[in-house]
Amino acid sequence: MTDRGTAPAIVATGLTKRYGDVTAVEDLSFEVRSGAVTGFLGPNGAGKTTTLRMVLGLARPTAGSSTILGRPFTELPEPAHSVGANLEICGMHPGRSGRDHLRALATFAGLPASRVEEVLDLVEMRDAADRRAGGYSTGMRQRLGLAATLLGDPEVLVLDEPANGLDPQGIRWLRDFLRGAASQGRTVLVSSHVLSEVEQTVDDVVVIHRGRLVKSGSIASLITSTGVRVRSPRAAELAAALERDGAEVRADGTLLVVQGRSTDQVGDLAFAIGVPVHELAVEAASLEEVFFHLTSDQEASAAA
Amino acid sequence: MSRLVGGELIKLRTTRTALGFTAAVVVLTLAIVLLTILAGDPKTIADKRSALAVGSSISALLLVFGVVGAGAEYRHRTLAPALLVAPGRGRLLAARVIAYGLAGLIIGIVMTVVALAIGVPLLAGQSGPDLAAGDYLRACGGGLVAIVLSTMLGVGVGTLVGSQVPAVIGTMIWLFILEPLSGLIDHIVKYTVGQTATSLGGDTGGDVLSWGAAFLVMLAWAAVFLVAAALVDSRRDVA
Numbered sequence: 001m002t003d004r005g006t007a008p009a010i011v012a013t014g015l016t017k018r019y020g021d022v023t024a025v026e027d028l029s030f031e032v033r034s035g036a037v038t039g040f041l042g043p044n045g046a047g048k049t050t051t052l053r054m055v056l057g058l059a060r061p062t063a064g065s066s067t068i069l070g071r072p073f074t075e076l077p078e079p080a081h082s083v084g085a086n087l088e089i090c091g092m093h094p095g096r097s098g099r100d101h102l103r104a105l106a107t108f109a110g111l112p113a114s115r116v117e118e119v120l121d122l123v124e125m126r127d128a129a130d131r132r133a134g135g136y137s138t139g140m141r142q143r144l145g146l147a148a149t150l151l152g153d154p155e156v157l158v159l160d161e162p163a164n165g166l167d168p169q170g171i172r173w174l175r176d177f178l179r180g181a182a183s184q185g186r187t188v189l190v191s192s193h194v195l196s197e198v199e200q201t202v203d204d205v206v207v208i209h210r211g212r213l214v215k216s217g218s219i220a221s222l223i224t225s226t227g228v229r230v231r232s233p234r235a236a237e238l239a240a241a242l243e244r245d246g247a248e249v250r251a252d253g254t255l256l257v258v259q260g261r262s263t264d265q266v267g268d269l270a271f272a273i274g275v276p277v278h279e280l281a282v283e284a285a286s287l288e289e290v291f292f293h294l295t296s297d298q299e300a301s302a303a304a
Numbered sequence: 305m306s307r308l309v310g311g312e313l314i315k316l317r318t319t320r321t322a323l324g325f326t327a328a329v330v331v332l333t334l335a336i337v338l339l340t341i342l343a344g345d346p347k348t349i350a351d352k353r354s355a356l357a358v359g360s361s362i363s364a365l366l367l368v369f370g371v372v373g374a375g376a377e378y379r380h381r382t383l384a385p386a387l388l389v390a391p392g393r394g395r396l397l398a399a400r401v402i403a404y405g406l407a408g409l410i411i412g413i414v415m416t417v418v419a420l421a422i423g424v425p426l427l428a429g430q431s432g433p434d435l436a437a438g439d440y441l442r443a444c445g446g447g448l449v450a451i452v453l454s455t456m457l458g459v460g461v462g463t464l465v466g467s468q469v470p471a472v473i474g475t476m477i478w479l480f481i482l483e484p485l486s487g488l489i490d491h492i493v494k495y496t497v498g499q500t501a502t503s504l505g506g507d508t509g510g511d512v513l514s515w516g517a518a519f520l521v522m523l524a525w526a527a528v529f530l531v532a533a534a535l536v537d538s539r540r541d542v543a
Binding site: 089 | 387
């Protein structure tokens with residue numbers, strides 16, 4: 001057994017994947033905290049699925065290694081009980097029903113057929129389970145993929161873009177599902193190229209871009225790096241004072257976004273120079289913007 | 305290992321592929337037996353035996369069945385979900401080979417029953433010497449062996465190529481163009497997959513292998529492709 005709660009559930013060390021001259025993932029190291037929901041974020045083509053394939057033993061790293069619950073995935077004694085994973089490369093035979101697809105997987109894992117009915121209930125797919133998979137919507141496929149991850153009631157869930165193709169109700173359902181998994185003490189690693197899909201659910205983030213690590217840490221640390229939002233009719237005066245004080249300021253009319261200062265510090269400074277403040281807040285709404293900034297094409301030289 | 309074979313058997317039972325091939329085998333068996341007896345008018349032991357030895361021809365179809373089944377894993381991306389609950393490429397491939405061998409055996413038994421049910425009464429009306437028990441055994445037993453080994457060989461080919469449509473097309477070209485062309489070179493053609501299957505069914509006409517030699521050659525074909533498939537599969541990234 002691993003030290004649950006202390007040892008990280010997933011550890012990637014220097015993972016690298018090259019296809020000829022193309023480097024898909026380069027020297028990627030990160031840890032996924034036990035019992036936390038971690039968002040694995042990056043634009044399409046950043047190398048997320050490739051990384052997950054390497055962690056799950058489906059692709060051989062050019063260099064580096066990874067462990068889940070202290071061991072390489074392929075060396076886990078009962079993998080289905082340790083890790084449940086659904087990647088974008090997991091398909092279904094279009095002529096086979098969802099129930100039969102899950103029955104085959106349950107048999108591979110040595111689980112009883114009754115477990116298939118339980119997971120079908122968990123993802124609310126019992127009614128459609130006897131239809132051929134070729135007729136399923138993307139949302140139904142996502143649910144069946146999730147059902148497969150739950151078969152062995154695993155400690156760790158690895159989900160690759162589970163929100164892709166879901167309608168707003170589906171995304172809300174997924175959010176509840178992820179929260180439920182987290183409240184049961186599971187470790188969840190969920191990849192997405194859209195931060196807003198997961199930002200309300202994740203505790204930690206690992207952000208990659210072009211196969212390299214850009215940022216990893218708590219979602220709060222991502223928010224702190226976004227700065228403080230302050231609105232003032234005398235914005236220019238306030239901006240000048242903040243800059244004299246060494247803060248980094250971005251101005252947009254009466255709105256300033258201040259880096260490297262807390263709301264307390266900005267408010268105190270405004271009071272000290274007698275400038276009225278109409279709004280003062282942590283720039284939390286622009287999480288998406290930070291993500292975009294982190295993964296934009298300008299050199300990610302500020303790599304954490 | 306029994307879990308893996310069990311899972312592969314569920315996969316085999318839950319699409320229409322195996323059923324479709326079984327139906328094709330029944331139709332072809334009927335056609336071959338009826339044509340060879342009614343149109344061929346067999347009188348000698350060898351002719352009568354080859355009228356029942358449908359397994360030789362049917363084994364080509366079962367080879368394609370194995371290729372289609374193994375290729376479907378790549379086409380429909382069903383390898384990844386299986387490997388995520390049961391890592392270990394070699395074991396999973398071995399389980400698939402066993403499951404397809406069993407499916408081939410069952411389809412072969414259906415074929416044999418159909419061939420005997422039609423062939424025995426029809427042959428009884430033919431003149432000339434009657435078939436002995438040993439003749440039945442060679443025609444039917446040899447056909448079954450050819451079918452099971454061909455199905456397994458097909459799984460090897462499909463896995464080795466790793467892509468369904470090219471694997472099926474390649475198999476067709478191999479069986480129906482390249483192997484017959486090999487007849488241009490002396491003493492080669494009897495070692496081909498197609499001719500080996502014919503020899504296994506008990507055909508003794510011309511330059512063919514004995515039953516035992518044909519069995520070994522067919523076994524070698526299957527073994528070479530399955531070992532190559534296992535080596536390639538263990539190194540290939542699942543996409």
